[in-house]
Amino acid sequence: QQQVKQSPQSLIVQKGGISIINCAYENTAFDYFPWYQQFPGKGPALLIAIRPDVSEKKEGRFTISFNKSAKQFSLHIMDSQPGDSATYFCAASTDNFNKFYFGSGTKLNVKP
């Protein structure tokens, strides 16, 4: 049973375009929703995270949109750059942070 479902599996975007990755969850006890970025041969690194008490969080070109009633959240990458080409994982955790459930990943390719 997958706790966090992520789509699409892969995404190709032109440089300067908007990349959108979506995630859905079922467990209403989840209280923290991070996005991680992983480059080949590297471990995942935190990109941005949100708590369910806000509907949107923006850091530079990266924005998380959160819909608590629909139990969905998404990552938007504005003005996508070739350097953004990586695999992105959404995740969810309860507020004790002792266990994170990750989505299956989205491989983003930004074409120059």
Added chain:
Amino acid sequence: ETGVTQSPTHLIKTRGQQVTLRCSSQSGHNTVSWYQQALGQGPQFIFQYYREEENGRGNFPPRFSGLQFPNYSSELNVNALELDDSALYLCASSHVTGPHLGELFFGEGSRLTVL
């Protein structure tokens, strides 16, 4: 500030063997988690250690075991290796307080191949 380091980076074992993977946590972090990442998949939680005690476990059989040492470094041990254990094993350290609360700092992983 030293990041999370894992060893070995790559290893090959045969079915039925045992393996030990090692992790040094980031300076100042007292919590270590282990994740299994199969090819093309997201990380799957194995367990977490806090102050040398197991503090949560995922859906993995008992042949997956771990330790955390007083310096907060950690080991993951897997007995009776199976072909499906082939994966990237990621260690992540974190802290229970402070501005980075909830953030996992991952190492680059140990790539295990079971033949």
